[in-house]
Amino acid sequence: MNVSIELHFISNENKVMRRGEFPLRRKRPEEVAFEFWKQIKREMPFGGELVRVKASGEDITELVMELEKAPLKD
Numbered sequence: 001m002n003v004s005i006e007l008h009f010i011s012n013e014n015k016v017m018r019r020g021e022f023p024l025r026r027k028r029p030e031e032v033a034f035e036f037w038k039q040i041k042r043e044m045p046f047g048g049e050l051v052r053v054k055a056s057g058e059d060i061t062e063l064v065m066e067l068e069k070a071p072l073k074d
Contacts, residue, residue, distance in 0.1 A: 004056050005033045007040065011048040029055035030063035037064065 006019040018040060022032050033053050041048060053064045 003029045003032055004054075005029070005036050006052075006054040007033065007037055007050070008052040009037075009040070009048045009050050011044050012046040015051075016048075029058075030060050030067060033060060033064050034067040037068070 001024050002021050003024055004019065004021050006017065008015070008017050010016070018036075020036060022036065024032060030053075033055055037050060037053070050061070050065065050068070052059065053061045
């Protein structure tokens with residue numbers, strides 16, 4: 001099963017939107033979106049601030065932000 005992820009963020013004072021279609025592979029949509037966000041941040045030289053996240057049209061911004069604030073697992 002696939003999920004459509006849409007990320008809205010601010011980078012270098014510019015509003016940006018990126019989206020993609022991803023397989024879930026036994027993961028929750030917010031986990032897939034968080035991995036997509038990490039990939040985008042690695043590509044950006046100026047960093048970014050996450051504004052909104054949608055998964056198949058549903059707003060999951062808070063869930064992704066909670067994952068970003070969570071401590072890393074060993």
